[in-house]
Amino acid sequence: MAPELIFKDGNAGEPLQLIASGSWTAAHAASLEEKIAAIKFEAPGSRRLDIDIAGIGELDTFGAWLLERLSRACIAHGYDARLVEVSGRFRGLLDEMHACSRDKPPLVKQNPILAKLEGLGVAATEFGQDLVRLIDLVGRLCSAIALTFRHPSRFRFASTIHHLDRAGWQALPIIFLITLLIGAIIAQQGIFHFRKFGAGDYAVDLIGILVLRELGVLIVAIMVAGRSGSSYTAELGSMKMREEIDALRTMGLDPVEVLMLPRIVALVCAMPILTFFGSMCALYGGGLVAWLYGGMSPPIYIARLKEVVTVTHFEVGMIKSPFMALVIGLVACSEGLQVAGSAESLGLKTTASVVKSIFLVIVMDGFFAIFFASIGM
Amino acid sequence: MGSSPEQSILRVRDLVVGFGDQTVLDGVSLDVYRGEILGVVGASGGGKSVLMRTIIGLIHKWRGSITVFDKDLDRASPEEIRAVERRWGILFQQGALFSSLTAQENVQFPMCEHLDLSKALLEEVAAAKLEMVGISPGDGRKLPAELSGGMVKRVALARALALDPEIVFLDEPTSGLDPIAAGEFDSLIGTLQQTLGLTVFMVTHDLDSLHTVCNRIIALADRKVVAAGPVAAMLACEHPWVKAYFRGKRSRDISGTSATTH
Ligand SMILES: Nc1ncnc2c1ncn2[C@@H]1O[C@H](COP(=O)(O)OP(=O)(O)OP(=O)(O)O)[C@@H](O)[C@H]1O
Ligand SMILES: [Mg+2]
Numbered sequence: 096m097a098p099e100l101i102f103k104d105g106n107a108g109e110p111l112q113l114i115a116s117g118s119w120t121a122a123h124a125a126s127l128e129e130k131i132a133a134i135k136f137e138a139p140g141s142r143r144l145d146i147d148i149a150g151i152g153e154l155d156t157f158g159a160w161l162l163e164r165l166s167r168a169c170i171a172h173g174y175d176a177r178l179v180e181v182s183g184r185f186r187g188l189l190d191e192m193h194a195c196s197r198d199k200p201p202l203v204k205q206n207p208i209l210a211k212l213e214g215l216g217v218a219a220t221e222f223g224q225d226l227v228r229l230i231d232l233v234g235r236l237c238s239a240i241a242l243t244f245r246h247p248s249r250f251r252f253a254s255t256i257h258h259l260d261r262a263g264w265q266a267l268p269i270i271f272l273i274t275l276l277i278g279a280i281i282a283q284q285g286i287f288h289f290r291k292f293g294a295g296d297y298a299v300d301l302i303g304i305l306v307l308r309e310l311g312v313l314i315v316a317i318m319v320a321g322r323s324g325s326s327y328t329a330e331l332g333s334m335k336m337r338e339e340i341d342a343l344r345t346m347g348l349d350p351v352e353v354l355m356l357p358r359i360v361a362l363v364c365a366m367p368i369l370t371f372f373g374s375m376c377a378l379y380g381g382g383l384v385a386w387l388y389g390g391m392s393p394p395i396y397i398a399r400l401k402e403v404v405t406v407t408h409f410e411v412g413m414i415k416s417p418f419m420a421l422v423i424g425l426v427a428c429s430e431g432l433q434v435a436g437s438a439e440s441l442g443l444k445t446t447a448s449v450v451k452s453i454f455l456v457i458v459m460d461g462f463f464a465i466f467f468a469s470i471g472m
Numbered sequence: 473m474g475s476s477p478e479q480s481i482l483r484v485r486d487l488v489v490g491f492g493d494q495t496v497l498d499g500v501s502l503d504v505y506r507g508e509i510l511g512v513v514g515a516s517g518g519g520k521s522v523l524m525r526t527i528i529g530l531i532h533k534w535r536g537s538i539t540v541f542d543k544d545l546d547r548a549s550p551e552e553i554r555a556v557e558r559r560w561g562i563l564f565q566q567g568a569l570f571s572s573l574t575a576q577e578n579v580q581f582p583m584c585e586h587l588d589l590s591k592a593l594l595e596e597v598a599a600a601k602l603e604m605v606g607i608s609p610g611d612g613r614k615l616p617a618e619l620s621g622g623m624v625k626r627v628a629l630a631r632a633l634a635l636d637p638e639i640v641f642l643d644e645p646t647s648g649l650d651p652i653a654a655g656e657f658d659s660l661i662g663t664l665q666q667t668l669g670l671t672v673f674m675v676t677h678d679l680d681s682l683h684t685v686c687n688r689i690i691a692l693a694d695r696k697v698v699a700a701g702p703v704a705a706m707l708a709c710e711h712p713w714v715k716a717y718f719r720g721k722r723s724r725d726i727s728g729t730s731a732t733t734h
Contacts, residue, residue: 124589124593128589156636195599195603336571436617437572437615438572
């Protein structure tokens with residue numbers, strides 16, 4: 096039954112009357128709100144006003160709250176309002192509503208410009224804190240390593256092997272595939288463009304040097320950051336969310352030693368191996384394209400590679416890779432430990448972990464390039 | 473409390489549920505009648521949560537039938553099941569609040585999805601529901617991670633009641649509350665039952681709740697319902713587990729004190 100709200104002005108001396116009837120339920124709440132808003136209050140005489148609810152057949156919390164809101168509005172307008180003809184079965188609910196929200200806390204209003212400025216400041220200090228946290232984590236990792244050297248039995252060998260399997264062995268197929276494709280693409284582009292000035296053979300120099308020095312390790316680092324770094328952050332983050340890390344701490348175990356050291360050690364071991372295989376695969380892919388697309392037979396490709404590639408190029412790539420693994424592992428763990436209670440923050444931190452570690456890996460690669468150039472490698 | 477079949481709001485027959493090769497429930501039958509507060513007791517790990525989750529359709533049953541609001545859930549169309557789901561409210565054992573929404577937004581969420589109300593009314597009713605369960609408006613702005621365990625329970629109850637459901641399933645609503653708050657919680661459930669005609673299916677270990685608010689109790693043991701009826705029936709039951717539960721030392725203390733205060 097549709098709800099009704101009728102306003103009746105009694106004779107002078109008699110109380111005003113609001114007569115409510117029908118179903119005061121959530122389904123009709125929208126129309127009820129309009130009806131309540133439509134009531135026009137006369138001059139604020141301190142007259143009595145009875146809200147007669149005898150006709151209400153159905154009442155739920157939404158309806159009860161609307162009644163309560165109505166009577167509060169009347170009182171605010173200076174009427175002496177009360178509910179009359181309350182049947183027994185509604186009394187409890189109306190009383191509950193009557194007791195609610197008597198004192199609303201003031202909403203803190205913020206100046207939008209100030210809020211933007213505050214956000215900027217927070218982001219800036221956040222950046223500084225990030226660095227401090229990373230350095231702090233390096234320190235704790237070092238002390239954990241030192242402790243492990245003194246008590247080698249405390250090193251979590253099984254856990255390290257497990258992570259080595261996940262971050263290294265299980266990553267091989269995708270690394271093979273990606274680096275093979277990258278090598279092939281570089282070869283195709285190199286041959287295509289170098290041919291224009293009759294230097295198609297120099298594509299091999301391009302492939303050999305680029306892959307061994309830069310691309311092999313960078314592609315692998317980006318893959319590892321996306322694959323293992325993100326999963327480290329998500330694992331540690333959800334453990335943080337469910338107080339598992341606090342539980343570890345209270346048992347006298349150091350989360351850095353138990354959770355991070357095996358992960359980071361595994362990553363530092365796995366990354367050079369992945370880089371090696373990745374580089375080889377890229378060279379192989381380049382060779383395939385040189386043969387099928389450039390018409391250079393494999394023996395010639397290999398001979399040419401031997402001529403241009405020196406051990407130095409190979410070393411440059413391999414030396415970089417464990418450092419990149421260290422950065423990825425550290426960033427992933429530190430972001431994981433910063434996860435707060437919500438699922439949203441877990442997602443944010445996982446994204447941040449991947450973005451930050453890829454950024455740092457590329458910045459570090461730049462510094463390595465300067466360094467190797469200045470020592471003549 | 474009437475027991476005629478047309479008043480039965482939830483009917484479970486010969487329910488068999490298990491995981492892998494472990495049978496958790498083996499031939500459970502029970503009825504929940506409109507307007508009653510049914511308490512379900514059983515040993516920890518005895519399958520109470522599994523029973524509740526099977527009824528609300530989160531766990532697949534092996535055999536048996538479940539009828540809610542006269543709809544057999546096996547034969548109901550997806551729309552009918554959605555309509556049924558709108559008429560029940562659920563409080564999970566761990567609260568299951570949405571972690572990225574504040575307490576108040578958690579309560580508002582189902583209203584927002586299912587009802588066409590103005591924003592101001594939504595906020596006011598959500599705040600009122602939170603106050604009914606004893607959460608102040610200031611705490612309503614906190615995220616679940618910032619609430620205490622008991623507060624999480626209350627917010628979860630407020631969310632279960634958001635749509636004014638006809639039946640609520642509560643999984644250990646008073647565990648984690650102090651005895652006074654647990655008592656208030658019980659009386660709140662009693663009030664809601666009277667005013668809204670609410671039916672309550674409550675898994676509980678709280679002997680106080682069982683004594684004060686539950687109209688009827690079902691005892692699960694050995695994967696079956698071993699006893700059903702009011703407290704008196706439980707006290708008279710000779711099943712060893714029920715006997716230990718209701719006539720053990722802790723329960724004697726409670727029935728003893730309540731006997732002296734009456
Ligand atoms: N998803 C699942 N997979 C496998 N086994 C499960 C699963 N959920 C529950 N169980 C098993 O079912 C049994 C009953 O569990 P249930 O959670 O129903 O216990 P309970 O009676 O609610 O106990 P408590 O009072 O401690 O909450 C337990 O043995 C549990 O291990
Ligand atoms: Mg349980």
